Amino acid sequence: MEDQVNPEQASPAVRKRVQDSFDRQGLMAHLGAQITRIAPGRVHIVLPARAEVTQQHGYFHAGATSAVAESAGGYAALTLFPEDCEVLTVEYKINLLAPAAGDRIEAVGTVLKSGRTLTVCQLEVYGVRDDGERTLVASGQQTLIRVNTPTQ
Amino acid sequence: MEDQVNPEQASPAVRKRVQDSFDRQGLMAHLGAQITRIAPGRVHIVLPARAEVTQQHGYFHAGATSAVAESAGGYAALTLFPEDCEVLTVEYKINLLAPAAGDRIEAVGTVLKSGRTLTVCQLEVYGVRDDGERTLVASGQQTLIRVNTPTQ
Amino acid sequence: MEDQVNPEQASPAVRKRVQDSFDRQGLMAHLGAQITRIAPGRVHIVLPARAEVTQQHGYFHAGATSAVAESAGGYAALTLFPEDCEVLTVEYKINLLAPAAGDRIEAVGTVLKSGRTLTVCQLEVYGVRDDGERTLVASGQQTLIRVNTPTQ
Amino acid sequence: MEDQVNPEQASPAVRKRVQDSFDRQGLMAHLGAQITRIAPGRVHIVLPARAEVTQQHGYFHAGATSAVAESAGGYAALTLFPEDCEVLTVEYKINLLAPAAGDRIEAVGTVLKSGRTLTVCQLEVYGVRDDGERTLVASGQQTLIRVNTPTQ
Numbered sequence: 001m002e003d004q005v006n007p008e009q010a011s012p013a014v015r016k017r018v019q020d021s022f023d024r025q026g027l028m029a030h031l032g033a034q035i036t037r038i039a040p041g042r043v044h045i046v047l048p049a050r051a052e053v054t055q056q057h058g059y060f061h062a063g064a065t066s067a068v069a070e071s072a073g074g075y076a077a078l079t080l081f082p083e084d085c086e087v088l089t090v091e092y093k094i095n096l097l098a099p100a101a102g103d104r105i106e107a108v109g110t111v112l113k114s115g116r117t118l119t120v121c122q123l124e125v126y127g128v129r130d131d132g133e134r135t136l137v138a139s140g141q142q143t144l145i146r147v148n149t150p151t152q
Numbered sequence: 153m154e155d156q157v158n159p160e161q162a163s164p165a166v167r168k169r170v171q172d173s174f175d176r177q178g179l180m181a182h183l184g185a186q187i188t189r190i191a192p193g194r195v196h197i198v199l200p201a202r203a204e205v206t207q208q209h210g211y212f213h214a215g216a217t218s219a220v221a222e223s224a225g226g227y228a229a230l231t232l233f234p235e236d237c238e239v240l241t242v243e244y245k246i247n248l249l250a251p252a253a254g255d256r257i258e259a260v261g262t263v264l265k266s267g268r269t270l271t272v273c274q275l276e277v278y279g280v281r282d283d284g285e286r287t288l289v290a291s292g293q294q295t296l297i298r299v300n301t302p303t304q
Numbered sequence: 305m306e307d308q309v310n311p312e313q314a315s316p317a318v319r320k321r322v323q324d325s326f327d328r329q330g331l332m333a334h335l336g337a338q339i340t341r342i343a344p345g346r347v348h349i350v351l352p353a354r355a356e357v358t359q360q361h362g363y364f365h366a367g368a369t370s371a372v373a374e375s376a377g378g379y380a381a382l383t384l385f386p387e388d389c390e391v392l393t394v395e396y397k398i399n400l401l402a403p404a405a406g407d408r409i410e411a412v413g414t415v416l417k418s419g420r421t422l423t424v425c426q427l428e429v430y431g432v433r434d435d436g437e438r439t440l441v442a443s444g445q446q447t448l449i450r451v452n453t454p455t456q
Numbered sequence: 457m458e459d460q461v462n463p464e465q466a467s468p469a470v471r472k473r474v475q476d477s478f479d480r481q482g483l484m485a486h487l488g489a490q491i492t493r494i495a496p497g498r499v500h501i502v503l504p505a506r507a508e509v510t511q512q513h514g515y516f517h518a519g520a521t522s523a524v525a526e527s528a529g530g531y532a533a534l535t536l537f538p539e540d541c542e543v544l545t546v547e548y549k550i551n552l553l554a555p556a557a558g559d560r561i562e563a564v565g566t567v568l569k570s571g572r573t574l575t576v577c578q579l580e581v582y583g584v585r586d587d588g589e590r591t592l593v594a595s596g597q598q599t600l601i602r603v604n605t606p607t608q
Contacts, residue, residue, distance in 0.1 A: 325512045326512075328511075328512040328513075329510065329511050329512050329517060330506075330507040330508050330509060330510035330511075330517070331508065331509050331510060331511065331517035331519055331520050332517075333508075334486070334487075334508035334509070335486075354482075355482040356482050356483065356485075356486035357482060357483050357486070358481065358482035358483060359480075359481050359482075359483065360477045360478075360480040360481050361480075365481060365482070365483035365484075365523065365527075366523075366526050366530075366545045367483055367519070367520075367522060367523020367524070367526050367527060368483050368519075368523065370519060370522050370523065370526065371517065371518075371519020371520065371522065371523060372519070374518050374519050374522065375517075375519060378518075392552070393518045393552050394551065394552065395549065395550060395551040395552065396549070396550065397547065397548070397549035397550075398547060398548065398549075399546065399547040400544070400545050400546065400547065444547075
């Protein structure tokens with residue numbers, strides 16, 4: 001298994017599957033988000049600061065913070081699924097811990113428990129400055145369900 | 153009090169305060185969301201379907217659904233605050249109950265408990281078709297904190 | 305169907321199934337909780353005030369409040385399942401809205417969405433005084449999963 | 457500061473304050489729970505298996521699991537507060553990840569973010585067997601508020 005060879009990166013097939021799905025998400029492109037890491041059970045998504053993702057005080061909007069967190073968790077779950085499966089978010093809970101400031105935010109979704117039907121992920125979002133300063137701005141937990149790939 | 157005269161609509165001052173804040177949210181404009189109702193303790197936000205707010209199967213992205221739900225709850229809380237106060241989302245939890253399909257989604261935030269420091273809101277999101285069909289697609293609960301208006 | 309004849313009460317078979325399961329829960333008996341209503345998609349559980357269920361200030365402990373809320377939701381889900389199914393709580397979130405005072409608390413679990421695999425319930429807990437005063441002390445949302453009855 | 461001398465254990469004054477509060481909780485004694493560790497920002501509570509804390513299949517009841525988790529988080533928050541403050545749980549969310557089996561469960565509450573008004577804790581519960589096997593059975597997140605000690 002590739003993830004034993006390199007636990008820091010999923011297999012090319014898994015990475016392609018995740019990236020292809022991400023590329024079909026109109027919202028992620030519209031926000032300007034990008035996947036920056038696809039490891040087995042862990043996915044990172046980065047969203048650069050821009051006026052289009054702010055709330056009324058100029059910080060990242062909680063909705064933008066949540067959107068990338070929720071997507072990172074979803075794709076983290078997907079990395080552990082067989083090829084013919086899809087993932088749906090059942091629910092999530094997120095605490096906004098600090099104003100989401102910085103040159104970008106980085107969401108990290110990590111699988112906490114991968115079951116046959118349900119997966120539970122931990123969600124973390126960091127505000128990151130170009131000088132490297134990194135602050136935890138949100139933390140949450142997400143439940144996801146595995147479904148057979150729908151015929152569209 | 154205006155909300156006793158008309159429980160369906162907040163006072164002009166409150167509506168202006170909410171609308172002005174909403175208009176400063178880059179994300180809401182970027183998504184294409186609009187406030188459609190500002191009542192005391194209840195706010196509705198509508199987001200029309202467009203490719204820019206979808207997930208990989210063409211439904212509304214859970215991140216978009218959550219973003220309008222979270223904003224509706226925040227502004228519902230704000231309608232009950234004194235003039236010199238702001239609202240911050242502490243946390244929220246949302247269940248995605250059904251694929252968010254339709255010509256638009258409508259988020260309804262309703263104050264469940266308004267305390268001196270903390271407010272708790274119920275969040276509901278409906279998928280709405282132009283023919284009037286209306287389906288509950290998400291349901292959640294949100295905790296918010298009242299803060300003195302920051303000097304920006 | 306009985307629940308069309310009497311929407312306020314589940315069929316005798318469903319009530320027996322719920323009551324039997326409840327009676328096997330050591331915790332509910334140990335706390336002193338009782339089921340007081342079993343309707344299709346809605347179950348009430350009452351817990352009388354006693355020193356054994358308090359927190360440090362003499363109010364109902366959040367753990368006791370949650371335990372009856374979580375059980376009410378679980379049994380509400382079970383009322384809508386076929387005979388050979390069991391229910392497990394996947395997760396829940398609860399806001400403690402006010403000190404849980406009163407002569408008893410009453411938890412109400414209500415099915416919000418009943419799917420093939422997952423059920424989502426709304427949870428409410430009221431503090432009730434013997435004089436009839438009734439205060440909402442907690443509100444939450446719960447996700448449950450249907451499973452085949454395990455052979456024990 | 458004691459917690460710099462010994463980061464694994466809170467100061468005697470803090471430990472006494474936490475233990476005294478815990479001892480006033482009727483529910484914890486009634487369940488048979490005990491505090492086993494009081495460190496700065498982290499508290500462990502252990503609940504031995506007994507029929508009085510079970511659900512219908514003989515596992516620990518989700519209500520018991522949650523009760524000790526919620527209390528562990530509350531006391532973890534309290535360890536970081538000044539002397540004249542109390543803590544109230546605002547809300548929490550918990551995922552039940554696996555059947556809570558074992559000779560005892562151990563709840564670990566850890567402060568994730570300690571603010572002036574609000575504290576956010578991570579909650580974990582392990583099923584522990586006498587032979588040392590240890591399984592994560594629940595994971596959650598809790599929001600708490602600091603209040604001045606009420607005059608009782």
